[in-house]
Amino acid sequence: MSDVIIQLENISVAFGGTDILKNLNLTIKDKEFVTFLGPSGCGKTTTLRIIGGFVRPDSGAVYFDGYNINDTPPYKRQVNTVFQRYALFPHLNVFENIAFGLRIKKLPEKEIKEKVMQMIERVNLKGFANRKTNNLSGGQQQRVAIARALINNPRVLLLDEPLGALDMKLRKDMQMELKKIQQESNITFIYVTHDQEEALSMSDRVVVMDNGIIQQIGTPQDIYNEPSNAFVADFIGESNILDGIMIEDYMVSIFGQKYKCLDKGFDRYEPVDVVIRPEDIQILDPDKSSLSGVITNVTFKGVHYEIIVDIKGFKWMIQSTEFHRVGEWIGIALLPDLIHVMKKSEYSGQFGDYSSYSEEYDALSDDSEESSDEFSEQEEEL
């Protein structure tokens, strides 16, 4: 247990009668890169703010290094935060923004200068020390925010959607850079995002949240390959989610046909959700397969085509590098190790059918502004 740095125990928070977090339990290991992933209003930012000390949980306890820090104010916690939209101090220049924490600690001037200049170099901002922060680009402001937090040598760095305001290309670069900084500085990063790709590519562990409840905790591979319910399966990547019945261990029935699978531990004849990832589906001749249907939509995505097939009224998404025409009849093959069986949950039936397929959902999940809404209850001041 010695390598646990933060532990959240039975945390519940409500703002204005709305439950934001419901009985949340979570342990975070030292030097780990953990990401809280979920849609707007899922409680991820609130969880981060509880760790930072800006929100007091209505019930439950926060432990840091084994000590309860419920009553410890933010300025006494060994935690620093990179805020959404950076929150740089507009009346101070780059140097003074980064030096701020050290000045509060009243370090000698010489030491401050040395450390700040080192930090400025480390985040590639050489020559910007005397600039006003509002004259910097988004990426540069981002670096100042990270430097300002890191210079205090925190045990844990909290990052609240830090790349939300950057464009795609810069975002990718900064992801790599952040990961590098985390490995070099050897501290715990807790990262909040609604971008599943970001979460998968950077994290050691991902905490998927929705509705104030943790849906799944696991490595990126775990949550992608073994989603625990329909919400996770749908939120992380694309998924076809079908109703199935577990006949026995290693045997599931879909559309009345039995398929071998690798899952066990369900009741006999238990209704289940079956996830099949679009990139795992092989296209066959229709007469070689028991599942066949007509293609209703084909979209070119660069790496592959996204093909929507109507099979017995269920619209499947298939990703294939081969081109197929709309109207063509195709069959599909489902291999045992590509079928993932999940317990039924409150999310069953809500996701995983592409009958109302559109780009809309992608657009929604890219909306970074919305992510602050989960806090609106508290922030709607004035």
Next chain:
Amino acid sequence: MKKFNKIFTVLVYIFLYAPILVLIVFSFNSTKSTIDFTGFTLKWYRELFTRPDLLKLLMNTLIIAVIASVVSTVLGTMAAVGISSMKRRSRSMVLTATNIPMTNPDIVTGVSLALLFVFAGTFLRINDVFGFWTLLIAHITFCLPYVILSVLPKIKQMDKNLTDAALDLGCTPTQSFFKIMLPEILPGIISGATMAFTLSLDDFVISYFVYGASFSTLPIEIYSYTKKPMPPTVFVLFTIMFTVIFLLLFFMNMAEYKKSKKKKIDL
């Protein structure tokens, strides 16, 4: 159309500044006449400085204005910070309560303050309650809402995360106020203080009900002159006051302009 605009603008400014120009011109008039300009002289200027009564009144007015604006600025800023962190419902209630005294006619405020002071004076067994303190309290009272209303929007505009960031970097809440919030809302505080100062400087109606024989201000005394012919020294005093305020505003704007110009070059 453009020409018309220009003429119109000039007309507006003539209307605005003509009265003051007349006043300035007659402060240099060699006789006491306010109808004929009989010749240029500086004797009224010399005379003003030999009139300790007028200078004393000016001093009184300035003392009240400075203290009242400083006190109301401090109190008003504190109130604005408090109000901004209230829940929405109690906040709008407090704001309404703040706005009512501003819309209240001055004469009502004046009379009610006078009544309150008489009551408090009897209660505290003070013989002649009216004087410096009643004037000061009254001036602080009517300045306060203006300060709150000019500081509050600045707090609203501020990124809420800024104070959180300060706490995060090790500031206590007090340090975070002085190091981060204060510089951010300073423009609002300055404009609130300026407004309080000018309001206090020229207040007549409320002051009239709460001043005492022991302490009076310029506007009150000038009012008593209007029944007799006004001595040109008063014009001189007004000319000086106008010039000082004009120069003050001019230099403040110049400084602001230079600052914004510098910002553009930085970009």
